[in-house]
Amino acid sequence: MSGGDHLARTDQAALYHELTRSNLPATRRWFLVTGLLALVALWGAGCFIYMMKTGMGVTGLNRPVFWGSFISSFVFWIGLSHSGTLISAILRLTNATWRAPILRGAEAMTAFTLMVGGLFPLIHIGRNWRFYYMIPYPNSRQLWPNLRSPLMWDAVAINTYLLGSLTFLYFGMIPDLAIARDHATGWRKKFYAVLALGFRGSHGEWRRYHVASTIFAILIIPVAVSVHSIVGWDFAMAKVPGWHSTIFAPYFVTGAIFSGIAGVVLVMATLRKVYSLERVLTTVQFENLGKLLCMMSLLWGYFYFAEFLTVWYNRNPEEWEVFRSYGGHYLPLWLSMVVCNFVVPFPLLCMRRVRRSVPALCLVSLLVVAGMYAERFLIVVPSLARRNIPFIWHNYFPSWVEFSVLAGALAMFLLLYTVFAKLFPIMAVSDIQERLFQATDRTMGGATVETLAREGSGEGGHG
Amino acid sequence: MSGVVVIGLFEGVEKAAGAGDALRALPLPEEKITTISSVPLPDGAVCRDTRPIRFPRITLVGWFVGALAGFALALGTYLLYPLITGGKAIISVPPTLIVTYEVAMLGALIGTVVAGFREMGLMRFRKQIIHDPRIQEGKILVCATVEPGEQAQRAIEALSAAGGIDVRSEEGET
Numbered sequence: 001m002s003g004g005d006h007l008a009r010t011d012q013a014a015l016y017h018e019l020t021r022s023n024l025p026a027t028r029r030w031f032l033v034t035g036l037l038a039l040v041a042l043w044g045a046g047c048f049i050y051m052m053k054t055g056m057g058v059t060g061l062n063r064p065v066f067w068g069s070f071i072s073s074f075v076f077w078i079g080l081s082h083s084g085t086l087i088s089a090i091l092r093l094t095n096a097t098w099r100a101p102i103l104r105g106a107e108a109m110t111a112f113t114l115m116v117g118g119l120f121p122l123i124h125i126g127r128n129w130r131f132y133y134m135i136p137y138p139n140s141r142q143l144w145p146n147l148r149s150p151l152m153w154d155a156v157a158i159n160t161y162l163l164g165s166l167t168f169l170y171f172g173m174i175p176d177l178a179i180a181r182d183h184a185t186g187w188r189k190k191f192y193a194v195l196a197l198g199f200r201g202s203h204g205e206w207r208r209y210h211v212a213s214t215i216f217a218i219l220i221i222p223v224a225v226s227v228h229s230i231v232g233w234d235f236a237m238a239k240v241p242g243w244h245s246t247i248f249a250p251y252f253v254t255g256a257i258f259s260g261i262a263g264v265v266l267v268m269a270t271l272r273k274v275y276s277l278e279r280v281l282t283t284v285q286f287e288n289l290g291k292l293l294c295m296m297s298l299l300w301g302y303f304y305f306a307e308f309l310t311v312w313y314n315r316n317p318e319e320w321e322v323f324r325s326y327g328g329h330y331l332p333l334w335l336s337m338v339v340c341n342f343v344v345p346f347p348l349l350c351m352r353r354v355r356r357s358v359p360a361l362c363l364v365s366l367l368v369v370a371g372m373y374a375e376r377f378l379i380v381v382p383s384l385a386r387r388n389i390p391f392i393w394h395n396y397f398p399s400w401v402e403f404s405v406l407a408g409a410l411a412m413f414l415l416l417y418t419v420f421a422k423l424f425p426i427m428a429v430s431d432i433q434e435r436l437f438q439a440t441d442r443t444m445g446g447a448t449v450e451t452l453a454r455e456g457s458g459e460g461g462h463g
Numbered sequence: 464m465s466g467v468v469v470i471g472l473f474e475g476v477e478k479a480a481g482a483g484d485a486l487r488a489l490p491l492p493e494e495k496i497t498t499i500s501s502v503p504l505p506d507g508a509v510c511r512d513t514r515p516i517r518f519p520r521i522t523l524v525g526w527f528v529g530a531l532a533g534f535a536l537a538l539g540t541y542l543l544y545p546l547i548t549g550g551k552a553i554i555s556v557p558p559t560l561i562v563t564y565e566v567a568m569l570g571a572l573i574g575t576v577v578a579g580f581r582e583m584g585l586m587r588f589r590k591q592i593i594h595d596p597r598i599q600e601g602k603i604l605v606c607a608t609v610e611p612g613e614q615a616q617r618a619i620e621a622l623s624a625a626g627g628i629d630v631r632s633e634e635g636e637t
Contacts, residue, residue, distance in 0.1 A: 012501065012601040136536065144544040147537050148558045156533075156562055160569040167576050174585075179501060182596035197585040200594045202606075202637060205583050206503035207512045212579035215522055219575065223568045230561070430502065437502040455505040 012433065016183055019427040021275040023180070023188075026422060037415040044408010047401045052128050058401045065384045065396040070124035072377040073406055076259070077117030077413075078158065078231055079252070079372065083260025084110030085165045086224040087292075088172075089217035097452055098288055100431035101280045104176075105271055106264045107169040108426070112416040113263070114162045116409050121154070123405060150237045153230045161220075161227045168216050174199045175209065175430035191423075228256040235379065241318035242383035251303040258296035258341070259372035262365035265289050267417070269362045271426060280427060283356045290355030293368065297349060301342040321386045329395050330382055333374045340371025467611045468593050468637055469618040471627025472602045476508055479603040482625035483509040486607050489617055497637050499594065499604040509605065521578030522571050529570015533563035584636075591635040602628070606637045 026034075051058050061068050084106035091099035122131050134155055136145050145152050178199040181192035199205060232252030235243040245251075265286065272281040311319045326334040345364050354360045381396050398406075420426070435452075442451045473479040479498060486496050496510040506512055537559040545553050580586060595604050605622060609615045615632050622630045 012599060016599065136540070142544070144540060146546060147540045147562055148546065148555050153558065153561045153565070156565045160565045160572075163569060164572045167572055171576065171579070179599055182599045197580065198587050198592060199583070199585060200499050200592065201501055201503075201598060202499050203497045203504065203506075203510055204512050204514060205585075206500075207506065208516055208518070208579060208583045210503065211516050211519065212575055212583075215519060215575050215579075216572070219522075219568060219571050223565075223572075226561075226565065226568075434502045453505075 013183075015433070015436075016179060016429060019277075019280065019429050019432060020180065020183075020425050021277075022271075022421040022426045023423070030418075030422065034415065034418055037411045037418065040411035041408050041415055044405050044411065047404035047408065048123055051123075051401050051405070056126050058399060060397050060399045060402060062394060062396070064387050064392050064394060065381055067124075067380050067384060068396050069377070069398040069402045069406060070120045072373070072380045073409065074117055074120035074124070075231055075252075075380065076373050076376045077113050077120065077409070079228065079256035079259045079376070080263045080369075081110045081113040081117060081161070081165070081260065082224055082228060082253070082256035083262075083264040084108070084113075085161075085168055085220050086110075086257065087261065087264060089168070089220045089224075092213060092217045093221075095454070096288075097435065098284050100428055100435045101277070101282075102264065102268055102285055102289070103172065103428040103431055104169075104426055105267050107165070107172060108417065108420055108424075109263060109267050110165045111162070111169050112413050112420070114158065114165060115416065116413045118158055118162065119409065121151075150230065150234045154234055157223075157227045157230045161223050164216075164220050164223050168220055171216060172213065172428065172431075173424060175201065176425040176428060179429050180425055225253055228253045231256075235383075240383050240387055241316075242322035242379070242386075245307060247303060247307050251307065254296065254299050254303055255372060255375060258293070258300050259369060261289060261293045261296060262368035262372070265293065265361055265365040266369065269358050269365075271421070272358065275421075275426070277427065280432065283358070286358050286361050287352070287355045290349055290361050290364075293361075293365065294346065294349035294355075297342055297346045297368070301346065304338075304342075318386075322382050325382045325386050326378065329385075330378060333378055337371050337374040337378060340367040341375060345371075466608050466634075467615050467632055468606050468608050468635055469615055469622060469630070469632045470593060470595070470604055470606045471619075471622035471625075471630035472595060472597055472604055473625070473627055474602060476504060476603065478626045479504075479509045479605050482605045482622050482627060485621040485625045486605070486618060489614070489621060491607055491609065491614075491618065495608045497606050499598055499606060499637075501598045501601065504603070509603070516582070518575070518578035518582045522575045525574020525578075526567050526571035528574070530563050530567035532570065533566025534559065536566065537562040587636070593633055593635045593637050595629075608637055 059068065059070075088099070088103045088107050088110075091103070122128060125131060133143055134145050134152070145155075147153075174196060177192050177196035178201065181189060181196050184192055199209075229249035229252065232248035232250075236245055236248035238244065268281055268285065268289070271277060308323070311323055345368055348354045348360070348364055354364065385395055386393055438453045439450050440453070441448050471482060473482055483496055483498075487493070493511050494513045498504060498509045538554065541554045547553070593604075593606055595602075598604055605627065607618050607622075609618045609632075611632075619630050619632060
């Protein structure tokens with residue numbers, strides 16, 4: 001937010017309209033895109049119903065690989081969810097001045113990726129209509145979930161994270177809903193008035209809002225870390241070669257943040273392009289996200305190498321067979337993972353030119369997302385495919401039903417996001433206004449630089 | 464705070480700060496003066512928030528209630544539905560810690576939302592609250608809760624003298 005075309009020089013009403021372009025009445029193109037996404041999502045849902053009626057035999061799952069693309073997708077989507085709320089919370093706590101334009105988009109991404117990711121265990125369980133067995137409630141069959149199972153920890157953690165993320169998203173949106181209420185007319189005015197809960201922006205309200213936001217940010221960070229640790233423990237607790245590793249929890253968290261940041265870059269670039277938000281989502285945001293992505297690529301490479309080195313040196317036969325399969329049947333996938341997650345992104349992201357170029361950063365992020373999906377697949381499948389004694393070893397490939405469900409899930413995420421962007425302010429309007437309110441230009445010798453006023457602990461005003 | 468509220472719109476913080484000073488000079492106590500703005504103003508810029516912020520305590524209470532609920536859920540599960548496995552304890556400590564932790568965090572989040580909403584004074588749909596949508600144009604609404612009659616009149620004069628636009632008195636809550 002610098003340069004000649006300074007946002008601070010835009011009047012507040014014009015700024016509001018610029019930031020809420022996504023809320024303009026739906027165009028034919030919007031309906032076309034939404035309709036297409038709805039069709040794909042419905043196709044995925046239809047295939048899921050077909051699978052439910054016919055049985056799990058329509059998938060590629062077979063002995064010994066009983067966890068396949070659905071569980072890989074579950075880990076992948078939950079990983080993607082780590083971007084938004086976690087990044088948003090960290091940036092809020094550290095008072096990063098560039099954060100405002102990416103907060104809402106990132107938080108919304110978390111909420112919707114969690115919703116989609118949370119569906120996969122339900123899709124995967126086979127007799128899907130008995131999903132309520134996981135819910136602890138007194139029943140005549142004396143059924144009760146086994147809380148010693150990591151899968152139940154997952155259920156508890158993901159529900160906590162989903163509720164927390166939705167609350168974080170909604171709470172952060174209240175001032176913007178109040179702004180939207182004051183600008184809107186017709187049904188939207190009533191809609192925003194109800195959702196804004198009567199927030200007006202009084203001095204006391206703002207002060208409490210900031211304290212609550214800080215508390216939310218403090219609470220949500222350890223929850224986010226715990227969620228992906230637990231997803232890692234889903235695997236690490238099992239005595240399966242390739243899974244039973246102490247490094248899994250931090251490795252999963254790192255991978256989740258890595259893929260999540262890439263997801264945020266893609267979402268932000270799309271919003272920027274579709275809603276012409278170039279003045280708000282500037283190269284500053286993308287460059288900083290690029291730096292984070294670069295660091296996470298390095299960290300991911302470090303973790304992967306540490307895990308690989310231990311197994312390679314030890315040559316424990318069960319584990320080594322899993323790793324050998326990476327060089328055999330799974331070689332294309334393994335190479336994709338290493339190339340997309342480290343070999344290409346790391347050197348490229350070290351270059352400022354790449355980080356500051358939105359298309360280049362998008363391309364790198366797309367590679368990372370693809371590489372991370374490959375990584376999730378390689379964690380889940382080969383360990384099962386090379387489990388136990390060799391005569392039952394069997395390779396797995398997803399069936400068309402699984403591919404359809406995966407496509408439906410992606411379409412569902414995009415559909416939810418598109419509808420959300422249409423109904424709610426996709427940019428954190430009040431945060432951006434606050435940032436601009438604090439900014440002033442200051443002359444330093446021959447240069448004019450932007451300075452930010454910040455409320456400190458010092459006394460101000462009247463005594 | 465409800466009653467008669469004198470309000471005036473101001474262009475920019477400096478003018479609003481002048482209005483705050485004028486109201487305090489009447490004299491009006493600090494807790495009777497507030498602002499309504501589209502961006503948060505630093506405490507003390509126009510008025511000070513004298514009410515203590517108490518809801519973080521409720522976050523803590525929520526955390527403890529959640530921890531207790533999570534612990535009870537895990538422990539109750541072991542005792543009511545024991546899984547007897549050779550060589551394994553009925554009550555398992557690490558899973559208990561995990562479930563307790565997650566439910567504790569959920570309790571803290573819920574506690575923050577409920578107490579935060581309550582202390583912010585949200586969801587007062589039936590009450591008449593003071594507001595002016597013109598704050599979205601960058602203006603600042605300075606409000607003072609006053610006694611009807613002479614004090615209200617003096618507050619109106621003070622806000623007008625400080626450069627207030629559309630200075631008026633209304634019945635409602637700030």
